[in-house]
Amino acid sequence: MVYFRGMALLSVSGIYNEGNANFSVKDVNFTQEPAQNIAIAGETGSGKTTLLKMIAGLIEPSAGEIRFENNKILGPNDRLIPGHPGIGYLSQYFELRNNYWVHDLLEMSNKLTEEEADNLYSICQIDHLTGRRTNQLSGGEKQRIALARLLTGSPKLLLLDEPFSNLDGVHKRTIKQVIHDLGEKMNISFIMVSHDALDVLSWAHTILVMKDGQVIQQGTPQQVYQQPFNEYCAGLFGDYNLIDCGKASSFSALKGFDLNKRKLLIRPEQFAITASAKNAVEGIVQQILYWGSYSTVDVLVDTQVIRVKTAGQKLTVGSRLFLSLQADPVWSFNE
Numbered sequence: 001m002v003y004f005r006g007m008a009l010l011s012v013s014g015i016y017n018e019g020n021a022n023f024s025v026k027d028v029n030f031t032q033e034p035a036q037n038i039a040i041a042g043e044t045g046s047g048k049t050t051l052l053k054m055i056a057g058l059i060e061p062s063a064g065e066i067r068f069e070n071n072k073i074l075g076p077n078d079r080l081i082p083g084h085p086g087i088g089y090l091s092q093y094f095e096l097r098n099n100y101w102v103h104d105l106l107e108m109s110n111k112l113t114e115e116e117a118d119n120l121y122s123i124c125q126i127d128h129l130t131g132r133r134t135n136q137l138s139g140g141e142k143q144r145i146a147l148a149r150l151l152t153g154s155p156k157l158l159l160l161d162e163p164f165s166n167l168d169g170v171h172k173r174t175i176k177q178v179i180h181d182l183g184e185k186m187n188i189s190f191i192m193v194s195h196d197a198l199d200v201l202s203w204a205h206t207i208l209v210m211k212d213g214q215v216i217q218q219g220t221p222q223q224v225y226q227q228p229f230n231e232y233c234a235g236l237f238g239d240y241n242l243i244d245c246g247k248a249s250s251f252s253a254l255k256g257f258d259l260n261k262r263k264l265l266i267r268p269e270q271f272a273i274t275a276s277a278k279n280a281v282e283g284i285v286q287q288i289l290y291w292g293s294y295s296t297v298d299v300l301v302d303t304q305v306i307r308v309k310t311a312g313q314k315l316t317v318g319s320r321l322f323l324s325l326q327a328d329p330v331w332s333f334n335e
Helices: 048-056 101-106 114-123 139-150 169-186 221-226 233-235 251-253
Strands: 010-018 023-032 037-042 063-068 087-090 157-161 189-193 206-211 214-219 240-245 263-266 273-274 281-290 295-301 304-310 320-325 330-332
Touching: 010 048, 023 048, 023 206, 037 048, 048 157, 048 189, 087 139, 101 139, 114 139, 114 169, 139 169, 157 251, 169 189, 169 273, 206 221, 206 233, 214 233, 221 251, 240 304, 251 281, 273 304, 295 320
Parallel strands: 037 189, 037 206, 087 157, 157 189
Antiparallel strands: 010 023, 010 063, 206 214, 240 263, 263 330, 273 320, 281 295, 281 320, 295 304
16 A cells, blocks of 8 residues: 555654653654554664554653644543554553453454454454354464454554564464555554564565664665664664775775775675676685575675675585675765
């Protein structure tokens, strides 16, 4: 689904949250448009979940304001029952009542017609589970039922906190498909917290990178992957090579390589193994790791080990090879 810029669905302005010893969230600002998917990435303790709970109205901000459809979101200090109409929040620690019939659990908060509810259960892939009890379900099935229960209240914005954690490959693929279909078929907007880059790069329209309670980079998946703000941001989204230009004289042969920079960031897939020495550097294979559809090869060039992503080449440890740069530009750090 393509989102269109217009009046913001959600606006977060100057949000702070003071923890026990310091601020767990500091001066966070962003807006979200209808149908826009936003992912929040960052290391454990960076403030992701706290930010999500403030947007949900479950935690009171120390300062700043959050508005949803231009209405201020009130925290627990101003609402007897925390939460905001139109916003659903699914914690990674969700719980279902034990030994309840699934159809009874879903009906408790249902505001939909029978036809609308049946459509929702089909999208969430739980229509075959409504005749079971909750203690007869797998973890992935319970999660989809918890999600469907939230959606029976017809929220326009859904907040997902680590929805893929503790799921096996089969259930993870299922919930990813459910989230995609909910956005496409029910016009729901999402904000999702996830540790795994593969979960967000192909899904999000915008990514917020958090560290120590602050958003240190905001951009499209392409921007945060190819042009990370710093090494911390680079590492969140996959392998990378950080080359010290002062110790990399051999790399001057590479097309597009600028030794005037202090450090260059090059993703493993930006290198190509070539038979020609033209516009290439020579290196020695140190390690080969097989990952199924591709392999990673660690190559010693000068005094630096470079990681290269490749498929199909038959290589051995100790062999010599040439590396060239693909057309993609490299990214420089001058910090």
